[in-house]
Amino acid sequence: xxxxxxxxxxxxxxxxxxxxxxxxxxxxxxxxxxxxxxxxxxxxxxxxxxxxxxxxxxxxxxxxxxxxxxxxxxxxxxxxxxxxxxxxxxxxxxxxxxxxxxxxxxxxxxxxxxxxxxxxxxxxxxxxxxxxxxxxxxxxxxxxxxxxxxxxxx
Numbered sequence: 001x002x003x004x005x006x007x008x009x010x011x012x013x014x015x016x017x018x019x020x021x022x023x024x025x026x027x028x029x030x031x032x033x034x035x036x037x038x039x040x041x042x043x044x045x046x047x048x049x050x051x052x053x054x055x056x057x058x059x060x061x062x063x064x065x066x067x068x069x070x071x072x073x074x075x076x077x078x079x080x081x082x083x084x085x086x087x088x089x090x091x092x093x094x095x096x097x098x099x100x101x102x103x104x105x106x107x108x109x110x111x112x113x114x115x116x117x118x119x120x121x122x123x124x125x126x127x128x129x130x131x132x133x134x135x136x137x138x139x140x141x142x143x144x145x146x147x148x149x150x151x152x153x154x
Contacts, residue, residue: 009102013064014111019053022060025069029094052076059088059119061112063095063104071095071104073112080123087123088116105134109141 052058063071080087095105128135
């Protein structure tokens with residue numbers, strides 16, 4: 001799916017990609033994401049991600065501007081134990097600051113909603129880092145705040 005908000009803005013391509021393709025381009029953005037969250041730097045278990053992708057348990061959605069990775073959403077898919085419905089839980093969500101004015105986060109979420117519906121997802125979850133402003137975006141898109149997650153690194 002390609003979108004260009006106006007003629008001065010380059011088109012943004014939203015798509016589902018393989019984990020391997022995403023990971024090859026995501027290194028610098030992963031480092032920046034770790035710096036923005038203040039939590040330990042990411043050291044992904046690549047074999048686990050590949051295994052989840054092979055068993056249809058991982059979705060990688062990207063936004064690219066002129067082929068350059070500008071943002072991404074990774075979701076874990078699973079049967080929710082409370083409802084026995086297919087659920088999507090976020091793993092990573094990041095938009096490069098230099099592309100923030102292009103509404104890529106909103107575009108990624110709109111693309112994700114359409115993609116999730118097509119996959120049969122019935123429960124779509126979201127997380128918002130403490131102090132982040134994009135919780136309002138989720139609420140405008142119909143999400144309801146239900147709980148707060150606390151983390152302590154041990």
